[in-house]
Amino acid sequence: MDKIKKKGRYERIYDQLSGLLNATDSAISRMATVAAVLHHKMDGFFWTGFYLLRDGKLIVGPYQGPVACQVLDKDTGVCWTGINEQKTIIVPDVKKFPEHIACDARSRSEIVIPVRDRHGQIIAVLDVDSRHLDQFDETDAAELEKIVNLI
Template sequence: MSQKAKTGRYQRIYTQIEELIVATESPWSRMSTIAALLHHKFSGFFWTGFYYLDDQNNLIVGPYQGPIACLKLKKDTGVCWAGINKMESVVVGDVEEFPGHIACSSLSKSEIVVPVKNKEGKVVAVLDVDSRELNAFDDTDRIELEKIVELIYC
């Protein structure tokens, strides 16, 4: 898919999400809707979902689409924790080359993680998307997914 086509698809999905989420301010409902839409609109998204920080600062699986997930991610390891600790998106072209990668599925080959910030700007969760393809994510995905996750607490 060309970058122009990918950007257009993301923009259409963004508009669809915007229209759907006005029904509730619940971040859980919004995360569920975002995970479902992204997962079904992009054939290359193998696992699409959220991990959230609980009251004890554990990273716990939230709403997702795809195969069974790791329920809790070990602190300060893996791509999700890298996104939280850096407070920025992380794109990994080959998960086998990422130090401390947590393999919830051996089928996952590349990954993108986007921090979710609440209205106070604190990271409270991450959007995590895995692909069965190497180098499946790029700057277009990062930019557009960052816009989408901002809708959770808007």
């Protein structure tokens, strides 16, 4: 999908989510809705979900896709890299990422976006995997960052 078309799709998703998420202030409910909408409306999203930061571990939260790893050990994998570096991480080829955690061997590329609370503290990450190499780019990063700010 070209960047203009992709950006337009994200803008429509953002507008839809803005309306849907007003129904509750529950972060878990909002995450569940975000995961479902993104997973079903964006091409190439193979696994779409959240890992919640709890007691120094990342535990699986709301998601769409194949069965997930339940717990991600501290300081390993793409999700922890996003937390430790406090920024969005784009991985064009997960096989080339040191300490990549393969919850599903079909995953080929990944993007992770930190989710922050009202005080700016990271409380979770949005993790999206694709079966395609080089699925994610700066358009995905910018638009997904806007979407997680709705949570």
